[in-house]
Amino acid sequence: MDKDTIIFDLDGTLLNTLEDLHACINYAIDYCGYPKRSLSEIRNFVGNGIKKAIERALPEGTSEEETEKVIAIFKEYYQKHLTEYTKPYDGIIKLLEELRAKGYKIGVVSNKYDKAVKALCKDYFGDLIQTAIGESKEIEKKPNPNGVLKAIKEVNSTVERTIYIGDSEVDIQTAKNANIPCISVLWGFKDKEFLEANGGNIFAKAPEDIIKIIEKKSYLI
Numbered sequence: 001m002d003k004d005t006i007i008f009d010l011d012g013t014l015l016n017t018l019e020d021l022h023a024c025i026n027y028a029i030d031y032c033g034y035p036k037r038s039l040s041e042i043r044n045f046v047g048n049g050i051k052k053a054i055e056r057a058l059p060e061g062t063s064e065e066e067t068e069k070v071i072a073i074f075k076e077y078y079q080k081h082l083t084e085y086t087k088p089y090d091g092i093i094k095l096l097e098e099l100r101a102k103g104y105k106i107g108v109v110s111n112k113y114d115k116a117v118k119a120l121c122k123d124y125f126g127d128l129i130q131t132a133i134g135e136s137k138e139i140e141k142k143p144n145p146n147g148v149l150k151a152i153k154e155v156n157s158t159v160e161r162t163i164y165i166g167d168s169e170v171d172i173q174t175a176k177n178a179n180i181p182c183i184s185v186l187w188g189f190k191d192k193e194f195l196e197a198n199g200g201n202i203f204a205k206a207p208e209d210i211i212k213i214i215e216k217k218s219y220l221i
Contacts, residue, residue: 010112011167016089020083028054048111092207
């Protein structure tokens with residue numbers, strides 16, 4: 001069966017959000033009196049949702065109550081500053097435009113909290129994205145596949161017609177849990193060696209590679 005539905009991860013796949021995440025996490029932890037973290041540290045901390053990222057950024061042994069306080073400060077600050085440095089990776093807008101012109105259905109599923117996911121997709125992609133889903137009380141974080149399955153349903157498609165695209169080991173596992181192929185991108189937060197070690201086997205070096213992989217059915221390996 002041909003694939004006509006693509007579900008993308010957001011951070012590290014469609015948008016380079018790292019500098020804004022770095023600035024806003026550092027604002028929150030510094031505000032609460034904790035040491036700031038480097039950009040490379042934040043790169044390694046993200047991917048499993050903001051709670052896990054902040055837990056990793058805070059000193060070991062920080063209480064749950066204090067962690068939740070930092071998260072609340074982060075979310076309030078990030079909502080006001082989430083587009084200062086963030087931008088689509090080169091070639092992403094062209095890719096989305098071409099996919100839509102060819103009739104593909106497109107969704108986004110992220111471990112970022114839902115309000116930010118929807119705001120970023122609206123600001124940067126408009127109607128190029130048909131549905132955008134983030135972490136919420138109703139949707140568990142990836143690698144739980146429920147967000148992906150919900151997105152597939154919202155664009156009126158099926159698992160059999162869908163491909164998942166992301167930049168991390170979490171995305172590889174999410175696709176596996178949803179029983180769909182995964183294309184791992186190499187311009188994001190994780191390198192090829194790491195992705196291969198975590199089960200990645202289909203790679204896109206640049207956005208234009210994605211259409212070639214799908215249309216040549218290179219995911220059938």
